Amino acid sequence: MDQEDRAIRLLRLLLDRTCLPGSDGEDVWRDLHALAARNGLLLRFAAQLQRENALPAHALPTVHTEQRRAEATFRLVGRVAEACVKHGVDGVFISAVQHHPDVGLDIDLLILDRSPAAGAVIASSAGLQPVGRGVGARLAVTATYESPDDAVPLDIHHGRLGAAGEHSGFPVTLLARRQRAVVEGQALFVPSDDDQLVLQGMLRVYGRRSIRLADAFHTIAAVRRCQYDWSYVVEQARETGTLPGLDCYLDYLEQLHRKIYGVRLLDATTRAALGRGGWGRIELTGGVMRFPVGRVSAHLYLRQFGTQVRRGEWSAAGRSCLIPVVGATSSARRIARRLGTAAGRETWPGRAE
Structure with a gap:
């Protein structure tokens, strides 16, 4: 196989x-x-x-290890959510629970307060320690904190989203439309389903080299459940200037869906509303979905930059010019996290070779 x-x-x-x-x-x-x-x-x-x-019984130890990591992470989510309430900071967890019962490489919390002190207070109250910030994190106005237990790191986004913090309007929408959820006994706020899909198009291809199967699974399962208001999703992606990114992301999932089932994922009307498609072929290699990153990234950057210039969004346009550099540093960071969190989980337990 x-x-x-x-x-x-x-x-x-x-x-x-x-x-x-x-x-x-x-x-x-x-x-x-x-x-x-x-x-x-x-x-x-x-x-x-x-x-x-x-x-198999001999697989249980690694599963139990991952369960402990997930439990520690959801406890951390609960502490952070409580800290937000305690200190009067409105926030939304943009990546924490959509892959439940699994967890990703980190937790992402969005708050509108641009002051680093606001995030530091939340982190301290939740028992977290700050991690040094690189160039990408500073541009994106993001701070990272670590927990002393098995939980994954927490990234706090201060009023901006995107690889270089180029999106400052959509965070306001996310907070206004957030929904309450209870996961593993922890109460927290998460994006609406529609806004989560807009986020996928905004964050999963810009500055990236591949797409994890967990993201593909989550989106395909949601589309098959027909849970999206496509008129809103398309309009919001267009408003943020990331409709090409959403078109690209869903074009790749269309290809994956055809590989799995031999049929399309989206109906013709939705597909036409998203855009032209044709973003190149995906390859399922190295355990992830890979795409022609050079050609795709250049096209996405230029489209986003052009939209921002036409609208006179000069600060956002300037930040978009820096996405390739941020993407390189972010890739190194994600690789380091993956090595640190997955090394003990990818080994199949059993007889010694």
């Missing part, structure tokens, strides 16, 4: 609860386990196998 086959099999297993490895042997289990772990899907994968009484 090659890399593409493994990715397709994992996603179909999770989307449809079908295509279980069956009698294919331990090699298949090991490959899918490692792929799920790398992409932040391990607990969902394990839960599916447990429902089918198909999870």
Whole structure:
């Protein structure tokens, strides 16, 4: 089974609860386990196998380790949410719970207060320690904090979004339309489903080199449930100047969906409203969705920059010019986090080789 086959099999297993490895042997289990772990899907994968009484007993230790990490992370989310209430800071967790029961490489909290002191107070109240900021974090007006337990780091975004902090209007919309959620007993605010999809188009291709299967799974599952107000999504993406990014992101998911099922993900009307598509072919290699980053990134940057210039958004346009540099530093940071959090989860437990 090659890399593409493994990715397709994992996603179909999770989307449809079908295509279980069956009698294919331990090699298949090991490959899918490692792929799920790398992409932040391990607990969902394990839960599916447990429902089918198909999870090997010797896989339990790594699953339990990941469960402890997830539990620590959701406890941290609860502490941060309580700190926001305590100090009167309005916030929304833009990436914390959408992949539940799994967790990602970090937690992202958006607050409108641009003062670093506001984030520092929240972090201190939640028992977190600051981490040194690089160039990208300073441009994006983002601060990172770490917990002494197994929880993932917390990134606090101060009134801006985007690789270089080029989006300052959409954060206001996110806060105004946020929704209350309760996850693992923790009460918090999250984006509406529609705003979460706009965020995916804004954050998953600009300055990126690949798309994790967890993001693909989440969006495909949501589209198949028909939970989006597409008129709002398209208009909001156009307003933020990131409609090309959303078009690109969903074009890649269309390709992935055809690989899995042989049919389109979006209806013709929605597809036409998003744009022309044609962003190049995806490849399922290295455990992620890869795309022609050079050509795509250049086109996205130019489209976004042109929109900002036409609107006279000079500060945003200046920040957009710096996205390639920020993307390079952010990639290094994500790789470091992945090595630190996933090294112990991607090894298939069992007999010594």
